[in-house]
Amino acid sequence: MAIARPIRLLGALCILLVIGVIFYVSHPTQSLISVGSRLQDGMKSDPLLDPTGEPEGLLWRAEDHDYSPDSTESARINATLLVLVRNEELGDLVKTMEDLERTWNNKFNYPWTFMNDKPFSEEFKRKTQAVTKAKCHYELVPKEHWEEPDWIDPELVKESNKILEEAKIQYADKASYHRMCRWNSGMFYKHPALANTRYYWRVEPKVQFFCNVDYDVFRYMQDHKKTYGFTINLFDAPETITSLWPETERFLSEHPEYLADNNMMEWLVDDKLRPEHNKKANGYSTCHFWSNFEIGDMEFFRSEKYEAYFNHLDRAGGFFYERWGDAPVHSIALGLFEDASKVHWFRDIGYRHVPYFNCPNSPKCSGCKPGKFYEGADFLAKEDCRPNYFKYVGTH
Numbered sequence: 001m002a003i004a005r006p007i008r009l010l011g012a013l014c015i016l017l018v019i020g021v022i023f024y025v026s027h028p029t030q031s032l033i034s035v036g037s038r039l040q041d042g043m044k045s046d047p048l049l050d051p052t053g054e055p056e057g058l059l060w061r062a063e064d065h066d067y068s069p070d071s072t073e074s075a076r077i078n079a080t081l082l083v084l085v086r087n088e089e090l091g092d093l094v095k096t097m098e099d100l101e102r103t104w105n106n107k108f109n110y111p112w113t114f115m116n117d118k119p120f121s122e123e124f125k126r127k128t129q130a131v132t133k134a135k136c137h138y139e140l141v142p143k144e145h146w147e148e149p150d151w152i153d154p155e156l157v158k159e160s161n162k163i164l165e166e167a168k169i170q171y172a173d174k175a176s177y178h179r180m181c182r183w184n185s186g187m188f189y190k191h192p193a194l195a196n197t198r199y200y201w202r203v204e205p206k207v208q209f210f211c212n213v214d215y216d217v218f219r220y221m222q223d224h225k226k227t228y229g230f231t232i233n234l235f236d237a238p239e240t241i242t243s244l245w246p247e248t249e250r251f252l253s254e255h256p257e258y259l260a261d262n263n264m265m266e267w268l269v270d271d272k273l274r275p276e277h278n279k280k281a282n283g284y285s286t287c288h289f290w291s292n293f294e295i296g297d298m299e300f301f302r303s304e305k306y307e308a309y310f311n312h313l314d315r316a317g318g319f320f321y322e323r324w325g326d327a328p329v330h331s332i333a334l335g336l337f338e339d340a341s342k343v344h345w346f347r348d349i350g351y352r353h354v355p356y357f358n359c360p361n362s363p364k365c366s367g368c369k370p371g372k373f374y375e376g377a378d379f380l381a382k383e384d385c386r387p388n389y390f391k392y393v394g395t396h
């Protein structure tokens, strides 16, 4: 029996619709692309879309303990909010401080420490102190921590930076950017003003905080034996770090004893999610903790193994001849030398550094969209390295 043409067309349409629905249901991650992140392998759905609460375990709260700003018996531990910043960034910094004070520090009153390679202006001191009840410290970075070490060849820096510039590497020609990256890699924790401080929370001007955090995060780090906390996990531009992994391998072959048993090597060397990145970075996935946010234990950075690693890298010169960032350097060191259980994803801290977010689904948050990972051009979705991190390390 012949079936009329319109009926045949309708039938075909129905079949297509059913296939579409089956595909959608069996590929839930695809639907998340519109939210902003590219999830696969290790992630069936973005954990930030699940209701997000506080971390498990004992948490210290301002209602239960003395966190008043001037108390000599305070429950605060040995920690500071740490900001490397220029006088010119005062306006942006004040907004960021207001965010963090509103969401967290007005309850706990941890001191702020500001660092600068130039002296802070009186206006800077006055306007930052006005944002917080906590103590503020203003410190000058010593020249010998900031400037190029004497084994760096200025001519070679000029030549190699020219090549990076031609490859359109952002900030390649800015000496201050290279210095800042080296300082954050291997110098900040050596500042004499931090000699008696153990934990730091790194803050930058222009970043935003969206969620109320009602426990002492430093105490959390200490009580739960965490070394390092992050919010955002990204791929890096491989052109900026072509010899970082080969130098790291050289270092490891000299010091195999530094490799932690429960390390994060697979996350560091993955070549499946972005094979080209791994190839250009000579064996490194380029995945890293985005270090404009970090909550860390400086004992890790002050350890013999980190110091030896930093000195090896510093001698190799890549902070100046290439554009090694402190983010891949910290991340590789943590991934190799630290037990994976000591790194913590602060999924509950809503955070933004343009163009990326960490935005959890929680009634404690406002001003960001849960699960939104980036803002801007769609190619940014590819920069999300959380699928690898969750696959190889976990979601803790």
Ligand SMILES: Nc1nc2c(ncn2[C@@H]2O[C@H](COP(=O)(O)OP(=O)(O)OP(=O)(O)O)[C@@H](O)[C@H]2O)c(=O)[nH]1
Pocket: 083, 084, 085, 086, 087, 089, 115, 116, 117, 118, 176, 177, 180, 203, 204, 205, 292, 354
């Ligand atoms: N005192 C001082 N601070 C600096 C200097 N360069 C950078 N910083 C600070 O170091 C931090 C990182 O610098 P950014 O310029 O934000 O680097 P970035 O985050 O890689 O770049 P953006 O994506 O443009 O934000 C910020 O807190 C800056 O204020 C410098 O030459 N002197």
Ligand SMILES: [Mg+2]
Pocket: 204, 292, 353
């Ligand atoms: Mg920045």
